[in-house]
Amino acid sequence: MLVLRILIAVALIVSAVIHFQLAAGFQQAAPTGIGGGNIFRIQGAVAVLAALYVLVRGTRRSYLLAALVALASLAAVIAYRYVQIPTLGPIPSMYEPVWYTTKTITAVAEALALVLALIGYTLRRKSHTGPQSHVER
Amino acid sequence: MSESAAAAPAEEAVITIADFEYQMPESIAPGAEVTVINEDDAPHTVTAKGEGEFNVEAGPGETVTFTAPEKAGEYEVICTYHPQMSGMLVIG
Numbered sequence: 001m002l003v004l005r006i007l008i009a010v011a012l013i014v015s016a017v018i019h020f021q022l023a024a025g026f027q028q029a030a031p032t033g034i035g036g037g038n039i040f041r042i043q044g045a046v047a048v049l050a051a052l053y054v055l056v057r058g059t060r061r062s063y064l065l066a067a068l069v070a071l072a073s074l075a076a077v078i079a080y081r082y083v084q085i086p087t088l089g090p091i092p093s094m095y096e097p098v099w100y101t102t103k104t105i106t107a108v109a110e111a112l113a114l115v116l117a118l119i120g121y122t123l124r125r126k127s128h129t130g131p132q133s134h135v136e137r
Numbered sequence: 138m139s140e141s142a143a144a145a146p147a148e149e150a151v152i153t154i155a156d157f158e159y160q161m162p163e164s165i166a167p168g169a170e171v172t173v174i175n176e177d178d179a180p181h182t183v184t185a186k187g188e189g190e191f192n193v194e195a196g197p198g199e200t201v202t203f204t205a206p207e208k209a210g211e212y213e214v215i216c217t218y219h220p221q222m223s224g225m226l227v228i229g
Contacts, residue, residue: 025177028157029219098218100180100197 004120005058008066009051011113015073016047018106026094033090043073054117060124067117074110077103150205152226154181154195159214159224167228169205181222186213 019040027037050069054062079085081103084095096103150169153160155176165171173183175195183203184192190212193203206212209229216222 022178025157025179029221031221093220095220096179096218098180100178102178102197 001058001120001123004116004123005055008063008113008116008120009055011109011116012047012051012054012066012070014109015070015106015113016044016051018102018109019044019047022102029096030092030094032087032092034092036092036094039091039094043076047073054120058120058124060121060128063117063121063124067114067121070110070113070117074107074114077107077110152183152224154183157181157216157219157222159183159222161214161224161226164227164229165205167205167207167209170202171205172200172202174200180218181216182218183226184215184217185226186215186223192217 023037023040023044025037026040027035030036047069050062050066054066056062080094080096081099082097085093087093150162150165150171151174152162152171153174153176157177157179171183171191173193173195175181175198178197180194180196180199182192182194185206190206190208191203193201195201205226206228210227212226212228214224214226
């Protein structure tokens with residue numbers, strides 16, 4: 001399970017680092033509301049926290065949080081690639097109809113983090129509902 | 138690369154893109170070969186808004202070229218991937 005936690009954390013941190021790197025440009029590209037760059041920075045910070053949480057604790061809740069962060073990030077990158085989403089309150093329109101290396105790496109890392117986190121969550125759930133839990137009762 | 142682009146006289150016809158902004162020369166000769174240097178991690182286009190006189194894509198870190206229009210005038214430039222990006226290319 002430690003390997004799984006490390007892999008999830010690495011995938012989330014890869015996504016976070018790329019978001020931090022792209023933040024300045026996207027603040028310029030989508031400046032309305034709180035700005036695309038600031039949203040990227042928030043994503044990066046949340047992804048790092050989720051990575052550390054799953055790495056340190058490895059609880060079901062930490063896997064679930066990692067999966068949710070990865071899912072939200074992946075959904076956003078795919079949605080803004082294919083759908084011209086308008087400005088939504090403080091969230092600017094970040095439509096960018098193109099794939100490129102860093103964006104693809106981010107999406108793959110997020111997909112990997114999502115799948116691995118769901119596996120981790122399922123395994124933890126099974127270990128809680130398995131024979132040991134009967135012994136505990 | 139950006140230093141030479143920043144200090145470039147107009148006849149060198151270099152457009153540098155950095156931090157999602159176009160750095161245009163003051164003017165470009167009609168029909169000149171224009172070099173586009175993209176210093177960003179994201180791809181951009183140098184696209185004439187409207188009648189489509191030119192449209193070139195530069196991937197992350199790429200340098201590409203295109204031929205400037207023969208007709209003198211001011212051409213509004215946009216990036217089709219990032220609608221907030223715009224600039225003015227002066228031919229003449």
